[in-house]
Amino acid sequence: MGEIARILRTHLFHGVAVGLVVASLSFVVVNLTRGDTALEIAIARHGTALTNEALVEQIRIEEKLDQSLWIQYTRWIGHAFTFDLGRSLVSKEKVADLLWYHFRHTLVLSVAAMLISLVIALPWGIFCGIFPGGSFDNISGLVSSALVAVPHFVTGILLILALSIKLQWLPVAGFFTSRHLILPAATLGIGLAAFSSRVVATAIVDVRGALFYQFARMKGLAEARVLLGHGIKNASIPVITFIGLQTAHLLDGVVVVETLFAWPGIGKLILDSILARDIPVVQGAGLLIGLMYVAVNASVDLICIVLDPCRRDPEAIR
Amino acid sequence: MNEILLNINNLSISSMPEHKTLVGSVSFSVRRGEPFTLIGETGCGKTLIAQALTGVLAKDLSATGSIEFDGPNLVGLSGKERRKLWGRRMFLLPQEPRLALNPTMRVIKQVSEVLRYLRGQQPKNALKNAGTLISDLGMSSSRDGRHYPFRLSGGMNQRILLAIALATPAEFIVADEPTKGLDADLRDSAVRLLQNLVEQGKTLLCITHDLAVARDLGGNIAVMYGGYIVESGPAEKVLDSPVHPYTQGLIKASPENGMEPIPEHVLSSMKTAWNSSGSRQMEACL
Structure with a gap:
């Protein structure tokens, strides 16, 4: 499969390029932030009461913050390429370990959110696609526009109010049992579902209008057979491409949702690290998210290649 | 009958x-x-x-x-x-063979599904019989049949449509x-x-x-x-x-006969005849 190798090669190249850009940008952004980094670290480590000038100077030398930015930058890039992300300035833990711990939680949350969104969006979108322009489809369009427009923190707070505080079905926040996963995952999943259901509906309308779909009916196949055999696979190609793009939306959402629900994922790690001026962690997390995008794009391309035979051999398309 | x-x-x-x-x-x-x-x-x-x-x-x-x-x-x-x-x-053979075939399904399957769901054949038999239909039309069932429509020429796709027509009981x-x-x-x-x-x-x-x-x-x-x-x-x-x-x-x-245009008086005489008979349909053609 030459095409698969080509895709992997392209995305590997993208990964390196994105890594370099993201590593540089996160370094620049962190260093553009106003205030004395050494002072902030001293406060984060020892508290405001114990922080004095001698301590701040000691930290500045220990963490090599007194060196020129250029030297700090080359050191960071060099280490990043050997996957040595350094240690947290605050907790002194290895950044790679911190990232892995939080990344696992984000992964669980994202996958759960994605599953919830698919469980809602697929039947919803397919139904709208089969009866386009009907009253259900029209109302769905309104509802999904409204849901897309509502920010995550509003959805989240409403869900907490309704399901945790009023009905007391689910815990408000934390990450101890799988029940803790439901609210944050639903908060993200509902927003995603609103968008995906429209994409699914459009894909179904398109495929049902295709000549081959009409022809499958003419062959005498039952309507369900036509949808299963000739509709779903063809409609899933644009849907999967879109879901890949949506993962970007998801990574935006996790910062808010993880903070709201005290979910120890990568989004919460970034926010906490930014507040604590934990430069290596912020930079490492930025890099990880950048590489995540590349990985998601690569997976989408690979899935589409499996689904769509045309893409396996692009030169054969006239 | x-x-x-x-x-x-x-x-x-x-x-x-x-x-x-x-x-x-x-x-x-x-x-x-x-x-x-x-x-x-x-x-x-x-x-x-x-x-x-x-x-x-x-x-x-x-x-x-x-x-x-x-x-x-x-x-x-x-x-x-x-x-x-x-x-x-009854069965309608469409004008555009390439567009009429599912782009993501192997052509042999598009023939065999008819045998399977309309004639009630077992999947294995349906596939085998579809292969026979395809090879009867002068294609290789093992090579061409396993292709997707975009890999086949227009003429080959048309044969697949005919194989489907033959597969149906229509x-x-x-x-x-x-x-x-x-x-x-x-x-x-x-x-x-x-x-x-x-x-x-x-x-x-x-x-x-x-x-x-x-x-x-x-x-x-x-x-x-x-x-x-x-x-x-x-x-x-x-x-x-x-x-x-x-x-x-x-x-x-x-x-074959030199592509001589149809004389205008023939067309206009028919137009007059039909107009007098009360039909306003000629515009569709002229």
Whole structure:
């Protein structure tokens, strides 16, 4: 499969390029932030009461913050390429370990959110696609526009109010049992579902209008057979491409949702690290998210290649 | 068994809000197991007849008259009742083979699913029999059959459509412009494939603008112009000694005969005749 190798090669190249850009940008952004980094670290480590000038100077030398930015930058890039992300300035833990711990939680949350969104969006979108322009489809369009427009923190707070505080079905926040996963995952999943259901509906309308779909009916196949055999696979190609793009939306959402629900994922790690001026962690997390995008794009391309035979051999398309 | 499979009587097709007649009062009948060719220029209404016949007429068009298919009248049949005929009793071969085939399904599967779901064959047998149908049409079932439509040429995709037509239990096949966009060699082989359909016992209604196709298929033909049948009869008779001036013009206009344009006075005289008979449909063609 030459095409698969080509895709992997392209995305590997993208990964390196994105890594370099993201590593540089996160370094620049962190260093553009106003205030004395050494002072902030001293406060984060020892508290405001114990922080004095001698301590701040000691930290500045220990963490090599007194060196020129250029030297700090080359050191960071060099280490990043050997996957040595350094240690947290605050907790002194290895950044790679911190990232892995939080990344696992984000992964669980994202996958759960994605599953919830698919469980809602697929039947919803397919139904709208089969009866386009009907009253259900029209109302769905309104509802999904409204849901897309509502920010995550509003959805989240409403869900907490309704399901945790009023009905007391689910815990408000934390990450101890799988029940803790439901609210944050639903908060993200509902927003995603609103968008995906429209994409699914459009894909179904398109495929049902295709000549081959009409022809499958003419062959005498039952309507369900036509949808299963000739509709779903063809409609899933644009849907999967879109879901890949949506993962970007998801990574935006996790910062808010993880903070709201005290979910120890990568989004919460970034926010906490930014507040604590934990430069290596912020930079490492930025890099990880950048590489995540590349990985998601690569997976989408690979899935589409499996689904769509045309893409396996692009030169054969006239 | 009834010898006439299809009997079309005074079939008119008009566009709905404007009540503009597109096909006016067409009558012909097709005998079981024989080919019938409807011939005419683009826009003369022959495809509309095929659509009315198979029940895929656009929503804003309406048909009146009768289409008796093995007895019952199809005009006014509900979509559901139409659907029961598709693939089982009648089958429409579409104009564009590549677009008619599912781009993400191997072509052999597109043949075998018909055997599987309409003839109740086991998946394995269906696949094997589909392979036989494909190789009978001069393709390799193991190589070409495993391809997706985009890897096959237009002619090969058309053979796959014919294999599907043969796989269905449908006895009546409507072929809409089966030679459209094909060069002379491919056209000849397409005609042979259609003849093959007839040899296998199917009744064929072929819709074409190509006189050579009509001649090679034989059987009866009807020449259409402007939504009306101007002349009909056995192919040989109509094509060798045409009576109607339009048919004479059409034959002279074919590439073999020097592509002489149909004389303007022939067309205008027909237009006057029909206008006086109260039809306003000629604009569709002119």
